Structures are given as C-alpha cells and as structure tokens.
Amino acid sequence: xxxxxxxxxxVTAITISLTLVSAVSFAATDVRIMWxxxxxxxxxxxxxxxxAFNAANSDINVILDIVPYDAIMNTLPIQLAAGEGPDIARVxxxxxxxxxxxxxxxxxxNPQYYEDSFGPFLKWYRKAGDTSSIHGFHxxxxxxxxxxxKTLFEQAGVDLLGPGATWAEWADAxxxxxxxxDIPIPMAWDRSGHRVSGPAVSMGAQYFDASGDPKLVDDxxxxxxxxxxxxxxxxxxxxxxxxxxxxxxxxxxxxxWNAAEVVFMMSGSWQxxxxxNEVGDDFDWWAVPAPxxxxxxxxxxxxxxxxxxxANDAVGxxxxxxxxxxxxxxxxxxxxxxxxHLDLPVDYQTDDPNxxxxxxxxxxAVPTIDQVAFDLQAHVDNRIMFNAxxxxxxxxxxxxxxxxxxxxxxxxxxEKQLKEKxxx
Amino acid sequence: MSNIRINIKNFFIRVxxxxxxxLMHAIDIIMxxxxxxIGVRNMPYIFLLPNLIFFGLxxxxxxxxxxxxxxxGGDELLFADREFSGAKHYNYLFDCENYxxxxxxxxxxxxxxxxxxxxxxxxxxGLMIFFSLLTxxxxxxxxxxxxxxxxxxxFPVLLSPVVVGLIxxxxxxxxxxxxxxxxxxGGDKFSFLTDPGWAMTSSIFxxxxxxxxxxxxxxxxxxxxxxxxxxxxAEMDGTSRERTFxxxxxxxxxxxxLVVFILASIKGVQTFDEIxxxxxxxxxxxxxxxxxxxxxxxxxxxxSVQNFGLAAAASMVLGIVLLLLTLIQxxxxxxxxxxxxxx
Numbered sequence: 001x002x003x004x005x006x007x008x009x010x011v012t013a014i015t016i017s018l019t020l021v022s023a024v025s026f027a028a029t030d031v032r033i034m035w036x037x038x039x040x041x042x043x044x045x046x047x048x049x050x051x052a053f054n055a056a057n058s059d060i061n062v063i064l065d066i067v068p069y070d071a072i073m074n075t076l077p078i079q080l081a082a083g084e085g086p087d088i089a090r091v092x093x094x095x096x097x098x099x100x101x102x103x104x105x106x107x108x109x110n111p112q113y114y115e116d117s118f119g120p121f122l123k124w125y126r127k128a129g130d131t132s133s134i135h136g137f138h139x140x141x142x143x144x145x146x147x148x149x150k151t152l153f154e155q156a157g158v159d160l161l162g163p164g165a166t167w168a169e170w171a172d173a174x175x176x177x178x179x180x181x182d183i184p185i186p187m188a189w190d191r192s193g194h195r196v197s198g199p200a201v202s203m204g205a206q207y208f209d210a211s212g213d214p215k216l217v218d219d220x221x222x223x224x225x226x227x228x229x230x231x232x233x234x235x236x237x238x239x240x241x242x243x244x245x246x247x248x249x250x251x252x253x254x255x256x257w258n259a260a261e262v263v264f265m266m267s268g269s270w271q272x273x274x275x276x277n278e279v280g281d282d283f284d285w286w287a288v289p290a291p292x293x294x295x296x297x298x299x300x301x302x303x304x305x306x307x308x309x310x311a312n313d314a315v316g317x318x319x320x321x322x323x324x325x326x327x328x329x330x331x332x333x334x335x336x337x338x339x340x341h342l343d344l345p346v347d348y349q350t351d352d353p354n355x356x357x358x359x360x361x362x363x364x365a366v367p368t369i370d371q372v373a374f375d376l377q378a379h380v381d382n383r384i385m386f387n388a389x390x391x392x393x394x395x396x397x398x399x400x401x402x403x404x405x406x407x408x409x410x411x412x413x414x415e416k417q418l419k420e421k422x423x424x
Numbered sequence: 425m426s427n428i429r430i431n432i433k434n435f436f437i438r439v440x441x442x443x444x445x446x447l448m449h450a451i452d453i454i455m456x457x458x459x460x461x462i463g464v465r466n467m468p469y470i471f472l473l474p475n476l477i478f479f480g481l482x483x484x485x486x487x488x489x490x491x492x493x494x495x496x497g498g499d500e501l502l503f504a505d506r507e508f509s510g511a512k513h514y515n516y517l518f519d520c521e522n523y524x525x526x527x528x529x530x531x532x533x534x535x536x537x538x539x540x541x542x543x544x545x546x547x548x549x550g551l552m553i554f555f556s557l558l559t560x561x562x563x564x565x566x567x568x569x570x571x572x573x574x575x576x577x578x579f580p581v582l583l584s585p586v587v588v589g590l591i592x593x594x595x596x597x598x599x600x601x602x603x604x605x606x607x608x609x610g611g612d613k614f615s616f617l618t619d620p621g622w623a624m625t626s627s628i629f630x631x632x633x634x635x636x637x638x639x640x641x642x643x644x645x646x647x648x649x650x651x652x653x654x655x656x657x658a659e660m661d662g663t664s665r666e667r668t669f670x671x672x673x674x675x676x677x678x679x680x681x682l683v684v685f686i687l688a689s690i691k692g693v694q695t696f697d698e699i700x701x702x703x704x705x706x707x708x709x710x711x712x713x714x715x716x717x718x719x720x721x722x723x724x725x726x727x728s729v730q731n732f733g734l735a736a737a738a739s740m741v742l743g744i745v746l747l748l749l750t751l752i753q754x755x756x757x758x759x760x761x762x763x764x765x766x767x
Contacts, residue, residue, distance in 0.1 A: 074724045081501035081730075240598045243618035243707030247533075247720050248728065387728045398620055398708035400536075401527050409532070416530075417729045421499050423507065 028061035029314040033306070034076060034089040036069045038335075041273045045334045053321050060314045069250075080309065087310040088318065090139055094124045094305055095380035101125055101135035102308045107316025108134060114323070117341045124378045125307060136307035137323040138340025140332060143362045143369065144198045144268040144299040145290050146170070147275070149177075150354075151283035152263050156180040160288065167199060167227060167291045171236050174264040185238045187231060188253035189266040191245065191394070193386025198300035199266075200224035200389075201372045202293030207385060208375065216385050216414050217407045220295060225393050225403065232397045243398055248387040254278070268299070269362035273336035276355040287358035290365060298370035301377050303340050338363050381418065388413035487743075493736035499729045506733075513737035534738055536709045537717035540624070544713060545692035548628045552688045553681060556636055560643035561673075574644075578637035588634045589701025593617070596626050596702075617703050620710035627699045627711045634698060635691065639684045646680030647673070679760055686753035690746055714742055 033050070037043035043066050050064045065086065067075070072091055079085045080100040091097055105111050111134055114122065118137045125135045153160055156177040161169055171187060178186035189195055197205070204220030231237040238256075245251045254271075256262045258278050275285050290299040306322060308315050321327060325344055332339045333346045336355055348359060376382050388410040396406035459467055497509035521528035526535035563574050580588065595601045596616035603613040616626045650673065658668045696715035699705070705712030705720075722735025 070724075077730060078501065078723060081499075083502075239707065240615060240618040243615075245704035246706035246709050246712050248725070249704050249706075384728050387725070394706070395708045398706070398710065400620075400708040400710070405527055409527075412530075417731075420497060420731055420734075421729045423498070 028059050029312070030061050030063060031088065031310075031314050031318050032063045032065060032086040033318075034065050034067055034072065034086040036067055036072045036090055038270060038274055039277075041277055042335050045331050049322065049327055049331065053318065057317065060317060062318055085309045087315050088136070088306055088308050090304050090306050092302065092304045093383050094121075094307075095378065096383050097307070098125055098127050098135075098380060100309050101133070102311035102315075103133040103135065104308045104311050104316050104319060105132070105134045107311055107313050107319075109316070109320050117323070117325075117343060119342065121303070121305065121340055125305060128380070136305050136319060137328075138303050138305050139328075140270065140335065140337035141301065141303040141340035141366075142269045143301055143338065143365050144195055144266070145362060145365055146264055146266045146288055147257075147271065147358070148174075148264050148286050148288055149257075149260060149262065149283055150286040152177050152181055152183060152260065154284075160286065161291075163289045164297065165289075165291055167202070167224075167293060170264060170288075170291045171227075171231060175236055177263045183261060183263055185241070185253070185256055185262045186236050187264045187266070188237060188241055188256060188262040189228070190253070190268075191242045191249070191251035191390060193248075193389035194300055194302060194382075195266055195268070196224060196228065196389050196393070197376060197386065198290060198298050198373055199293065201300075201370050201376070202290065202296045202298050203227075204293065204295035206372060208372075208379075214379070214381055214385055214414055214418065215411075216388060217411050220293075221389070221410075222407060223293070225389070225396075225407070228393060229396055229403050239397065242394055246394065247391050258282075268302070269338050269358070272355050272358045272362070275358075276336060276350055276352045279354075285354050285358075287361040289361065290368070296370040296372075298368060298373050299365055300373050301366070301369050303338075305340070338366070381421070384414055384417045384421075388417075490736045490739060490743075493732050494740050495733075497733050499731065501732065509733065513734045514741075516734060517737055517741065531734070533709060533712070533721075534714070534717050537712055537714040540710070540712060541693060541695075541714045543624065544628060544631075544695065544711075545689055548631050548692050548695075549685065549688045551628065552632050552636060552639055553684055555632060556639040556643050556684060557677075557681070559636065559640045560647055561669075563640065563644060564647045577640055580634045581637040583634065585634070585697035586701050588630065589698040592626070592630045592633075593702050618707050620707055623703050623707060623711050627703060630698060630702055631692075631695060635688070639688060642680050642684055642687075643677065646677045650676045679757070682753075682756055682760070686749060686756075690749050690753075693742070693745060693749070714738065718742065 035043070035046060037046065047064055047066075050062045054060070054062055072089065073093065076085065076089055076091065077093075077097060080097065085100065108114065114134045114137060121138045121141075122134065123131075126133055148160065150160065153173075158173055158177050158180070161173055165173075174186040177183065197207070200221045200223075201207075203223040204218070205224065206218055206220065207214065207216065209215040228237070232239055232242070241251060241253050241256070252267065253262055253265060254274070257265045257275075260283050269287075272287075279285055290297050306319065308319060322331075323341075325341070328339065328341055329344050329346055332341075332344065334349050336348055336350055336359060338359070339346055348356070350356065376385075392401075392406040392410045392413065393403075395401050395409075396403045401409070455467075455470070458470060462470070492503060493506075494513055495508065495510055496503065496506035497512060498506045500506050516531050517534050519530040520535065523529070523535065526532045526539060529535045559577055563570060563577070567573070583591075593600070597603070598613055598615060598618065600616075602616070607613055614622060616622050654672050654676075655668065658672060663671070694715060695713055696719065699711055699713060700716055700719075703711040705716045718735045718738045721731050721738065723730065725731070
C-alpha cells in the first residue's frame with residue numbers, strides 16, 4: 001500500500017515538474033508598450049495591429065498600455081529613472097529621454113530599412129555624437145499650422161488669405177469675421193511652447209547662439225511673444241483659454257473650435273483625424289499655409305515615435321512589425337496623419353474634403369519648414385525652452401509680470417534648468 | 425440534549441484553539457529566551473518593534489530620503505547618479521531681494537505658491553470657522569429635517585477631491601451651468617475660473633464647501649456637550665440671545681474651535697488636489713499653492729528637468745511649517761488641559 005502511495009506521489013511530482021518546466025520554456029515573452037493615442041481614432045487601429053501580431057506570434061505577448069498624454073510626459077520619465085519603464089513607449093519628447101533608449105540594431109531584421117525609411121528622424125532620438133544607433137521609428141510626423149473655420153469666413157464675406165499672408169493679416173481677418181458674426185474668440189492657439197516656436201522662427205527667432213547653445217530670447221522671439229501678448233489684451237485671443245491652466249500645462253481649444261466659437265485655430269496636423277470625427281458636417285474647416293513673418297513662413301516639425309527602452313529579439317520583432325510599410329501605412333491611412341516614413345504610399349481612409357485638403361496642406365508644408373525649426377526640434381533640450389516660453393508668457397498675459405520681466409525670466413529659466421541638468 | 429450540544433460546542437472550540445495554541449507556543453519559544461536576555465522591563469520595546477519597523481519604513485526612511493534628495497542635485501532619481509549639492513536648493517528657494525515681491529526671487533514660483541497659500545489659508549480658515557459655527561448652531565436647533573440637513577452638509581466630505589474639483593469646474597466654467605443661468609436671466613458671464621481674483625475666490629469657496637461638513641461636526645459635538653442648565657439659568661436671568669451666545673456658547677466652544685482652527689490650517693496648507701483640478705493653478709499662477717509647486721517641480725515638469733532636489737527642499741520647508749502648526753496645537757491644547765485641571 002505504502003509502495004503504491006510513494007509511486008503515486010513520485011509520478012505526480014514528476015508530472016508537475018515537467019509541466020512547470022515546459023510552461024517556463026514555452027512561455028511567451030512579454031513586450032509592454034506604453035501608448036498614448038488621440039482617442040479611439042488612434043487607439044483602436046493600434047490595438048487591432050497588436051492583436052494581429054499576438055495571434056501570429058505565439059512566442060511573444062505584446063501588452064498595450066493605453067495611458068493619457070500626461071503620463072507619457074510626467075510619469076514615464078520617473079518610471080524610466082527608477083528602472084521600471086516599459087519596453088517600448090510612444091513619446092514626443094524625442095531627445096529628452098535619449099539616455100534611456102536602447103539600441104535595437106542587433107535585434108531588428110534589417111537595420112538599413114530604418115535608415116532608409118526614417119533617416120532624418122533617427123538623429124532626433126540619438127545622443128550627441130551617436131550616428132548609428134536605432135532606437136525606434138517615427139509613428140507619425142506632425143507639422144504645426146493653423147486652421148480656419150471656412151464656413152464662418154464665407155458667412156462673413158471675408159476672403160481667406162493665401163500663401164504669404166502675415167500673422168498680423170490673419171489676425172485682422174479673424175477679427176473681421178468674429179466682429180461681423182459675433183463670434184466670441186477670433187483666434188485660439190494650443191497652449192504650448194512648441195506651437196509658439198514655429199511662428200517665432202518666422203519672426204526671426206534663432207533659439208541658439210553662434211556656438212549652438214540654447215539662447216532663447218532674441219528679437220524674433222520678442223516680436224512673436226509681444227504679438228501673442230497684445231492679442232490677449234485686445235481680445236483677438238481669449239484669456240479664458242490659456243488662463244484656465246498654469247505653468248507649462250498644455251491646453252487645446254478643441255471644445256471651442258468644435259462649437260464654432262473660434263475663427264482661427266493654431267494647432268497642427270495631428271488634429272485632422274480628430275476634426276474629421278468631431279466636427280463632421282457642422283462646418284467646413286480648412287488648413288491654411290503657415291502665416292509669415294519677416295524671416296520665414298514656417299511651422300514646427302514634430303511627431304511621435306515608438307522608441308525602445310529594452311533591447312531584445314522580441315522588441316526587435318515588434319518594432320519590425322509596427323514599422324513595416326504594410327502596418328505603418330494602414331495605421332497612417334486610418335488615423336489621417338502625415339507619415340514620418342520617407343517612402344510610404346498611404347491610402348487615406350476618408351472622403352472628407354476638409355481632411356483631404358488639410359493633409360495636402362500640411363504635407364506640402366514639410367519642405368517649407370525652416371532649418372532653425374528643424375534644428376530646434378532635433379535639440380535634446382528643446383522642451384526646456386518650450387516650457388520657459390509658455391509658462392512665462394502665460395504669467396505676463398494674466399498680469400503677474402510685465403512682458404519685459406517675462407523675457408528675462410525665460411532666459412533665467414533655461415539657464416537654471418540646464419545648470420541643474422548638466423551641473424555647473 | 426443540551427449536554428450533547430455543549431459537548432459539540434466545546435469540541436469545536438478546542439479544535440479551533442489548536443492552531444492558536446501552536447502559535448502561542450511558537451511565540452513563547454521565541455520570546456522566552458529574549459526575555460531571559462533583556463529582562464521583563466525591556467520587553468515592551470520588543471512588542472513595539474513591529475510598529476516601529478513600519479513607522480520607520482514608511483515615515484522615517486522616506487523623510488531621510490527626502491532630506492538626501494534636497495541636498496543632492498541633478499535630474500537623476502538614483503542616489504548613485506546624483507551629486508552632493510549641499511544647501512544649494514535651500515539657497516535657491518530663499519534667494520530673494522524682497523520676499524513680498526515674488527518676481528524678485530530666484531525661485532519665484534515657490535514664493536508665488538507661498539503667497540497664495542498664506543492668502544488661501546487666512547481666508548479659507550477664517551471663513552471655514554465662521555460658516556462651520558453658523559451651520560452647527562443652526563443644526564443644533566430643533567428644526568424640521570435636522571437629521572437630513574446634517575447629512576446634506578456632511579455629504580461633500582465623503583467626495584473625492586477630484587470629483588469636487590470636476591463638479592465645480594462644470595458649474596463655474598465660462599460655459600458652465602452657473603454662467604448659463606446668469607445669462608438666461610439677462611446677466612453677463614463671469615470668468616469665475618479664469619480671472620485671477622475670481623479664481624482664488626472660487627477656490628476658497630469650493631474648498632470651504634468640500635470640507636465644512638467635517639468641521640461643522642466637530643463644532644456640533646461641542647455644542648451638544650454644553651450643559652443645558654447653563655442656558656436655562658441664563659434664560660431665567662433674562663439674558664439676551666446674543667449675550668448667551670457670546671458669554672456661554674462661544675467660550676465653552678473654544679476648545680472645539682481651536683481644534684477646527686488648527687486642523688483647518690494644516691489641511692489648508694496641504695491643499696492641492698481639488699484646486700489643481702478646478703483651476704490647474706491658473707490663471708497664470710494665481711491659484712498655484714505650495715504643494716502644486718512641489719508636484720510640478722518634481723514630478724510634472726512636462727519635459728523640463730525634473731528637479732527632485734528642489735522639490736524635496738520645498739517639501740522640507742513645508743514640513744517644518746506643518747510641524748510648527750502641530751506644535752502650536754499641542755501647546756494650546758495642553759495649556760487648556762492644565763487650566764482645566766487647575767480649576
């Protein structure tokens with residue numbers, strides 16, 4: 001009897017051990033992606049692609065954590081600093097997190113594909129002096145620029161301005177429409193230093209000194225911030241929008257825009273899909289070329305990239321899959337974005353003439369982007385400058401300090417932050 | 425029959441006691457030699473040890489880590505990668521030409537937070553005490569639906585600060601419910617949250633609305649503890665209502681009002697979440713309080729340098745202020761107790 005008992009125990013133990021060993025051996029490798037999306041418009045397509053990947057690759061289990069944009073900006077850096085970050089994340093502070101990026105060159109099937117397809121953007125992710133690492137790829141490219149409510153222009157009998165129109169001329173036109181139709185907000189901007197920077201470059205801002213170090217405040221930046229300040233004082237822009245938050249907090253005027261309470265909105269190409277969904281047939285919205293200043297007529301380039309924080313074969317395969325022409329093209333086509341891929345035919349899934357026109361306008365704006373804007377976007381510390389602009393300008397607009405004091409504080413903020421970061 | 429029941433009950437009690445008996449014996453095996461070594465007198469420390477370990481892990485260690493962050497620099501999280509910077513962050517915080525003019529300070533956001541917090545606490549605490557007292561006095565009277573109203577006034581205390589902030593944001597926004605009502609009645613819209621003056625007023629109002637119920641309860645308990653015969657005697661003497669209130673109610677409520685004052689002050693200095701949701705600290709920095717400064721400096725820099733050291737130094741300053749308030753509370757409550765004992 002005891003013999004049988006011991007036999008049974010032994011057999012059970014061996015079976016359990018073998019099951020555990022095989023389970024461990026064949027367990028799928030988890031790859032965790034931290035993703036922010038512009039609502040279901042972006043989240044649903046990416047989830048579909050991840051599900052398809054998981055179904056086709058039983059040895060890899062991709063987990064998509066959809067988080068708010070704030071989590072990418074504020075939580076992700078702390079997670080990474082603590083060594084607890086995801087394997088891959090969709091980020092917009094492309095250079096700011098570069099110390100955490102992993103080089104996946106040995107783990108991707110064809111490194112040359114990344115160079116050929118995303119070449120100009122790869123250097124935005126790399127550390128200074130690094131010319132070869134592959135950390136990921138541009139998920140979508142963006143260009144900042146304005147939209148107008150075309151229906152309001154037509155109703156007011158005011159002509160839309162063409163290429164070459166200046167910021168002052170657009171402000172006048174927006175005010176003319178608003179006053180004729182009693183629209184509360186002639187002009188609204190995303191509250192973001194990045195959004196201010198394209199127009200500032202148009203006004204002649206350089207952002208860097210002769211040696212290439214950040215030098216924020218110059219006559220160009222002063223001219224643009226003065227304009228924004230004046231617009232808030234004379235009612236061209238509403239204090240209710242930028243005034244509803246503080247510091248460096250981002251604020252987009254989409255609610256007012258969707259309600260046709262804004263004539264002219266300064267934002268960027270990432271809004272196309274959102275407008276197509278949210279505005280629908282309510283009014284015609286039109287992307288217009290970047291208004292001009294004395295130095296240029298430029299927006300800011302940008303975008304978001306899927307970047308790796310872990311280097312292994314599983315991460316490499318996920319990156320290969322998501323960056324492939326087939327998957328990236330399908331994603332871009334569905335979310336109505338500009339590709340960051342240099343050779344990607346996109347079949348945009350929309351019949352909306354507003355969206356089609358906006359895509360053409362923003363894609364057409366890419367070659368006109370000023371070199372200063374490209375250099376600024378590529379700079380590792382650009383966020384420090386963007387944040388200094390928006391927080392201090394915000395304070396000046398609500399009367400906490402004069403604009404002159406704000407300019408001094410902007411430079412001090414940049415200097416202080418760089419000192420903290422690099423020592424000295 | 426009953427004997428059988430008792431036996432079954434005893435049986436189950438014994439069965440259930442077996443694991444506890446084992447446990448107690450196991451503890452005894454460990455404790456006995458310890459007691460032998462350190463003596464019976466020192467045994468309480470051994471029993472306190474688990475609590476002390478938890479307290480140390482979750483209070484003392486984080487405090488030490490905070491101090492360490494405040495004297496090291498850089499944007500790295502791990503101490504191995506941070507450089508010792510001494511009092512640099514404290515010097516930053518207190519480097520000011522004129523403490524009353526935040527713009528003259530190196531770290532002007534900190535001083536704006538300090539100024540706003542002082543303003544907020546003075547008005548919020550003052551009004552909180554006034555309205556808590558008023559509400560408690562009314563709710564202490566025999567009014568119709570007294571129980572219902574007590575629940576109504578206490579209800580906001582149960583809400584999460586984020587919910588409070590969101591509810592009032594929907595009401596007070598330029599396109600919110602209140603402005604819609606004002607406009608429907610022929611008035612002009614107010615910028616309750618985007619005009620610097622109105623934003624602070626709205627923040628104070630919302631904070632009082634959210635927390636008043638708790639303090640009302642404290643005052644109400646005090647009112648109910650006042651012996652009714654004092655009021656009867658006053659009534660027999662023909663004392664006026666005002667005189668009764670100022671000569672009997674208020675003096676006897678003082679211990680409770682003191683508790684309200686200190687607790688509300690501490691809570692006021694710590695205020696962050698509901699105001700952050702309501703106004704985001706804006707417009708500009710007009711409702712940005714000191715805790716928001718710590719949060720944004722350390723954890724919500726939106727791509728700027730995450731200055732953990734500066735945030736830690738500011739939280740040390742805040743901690744010292746809170747410690748002082750707590751000491752004042754202890755001193756005042758003890759001196760009152762001593763007075764009562766003398767009487």
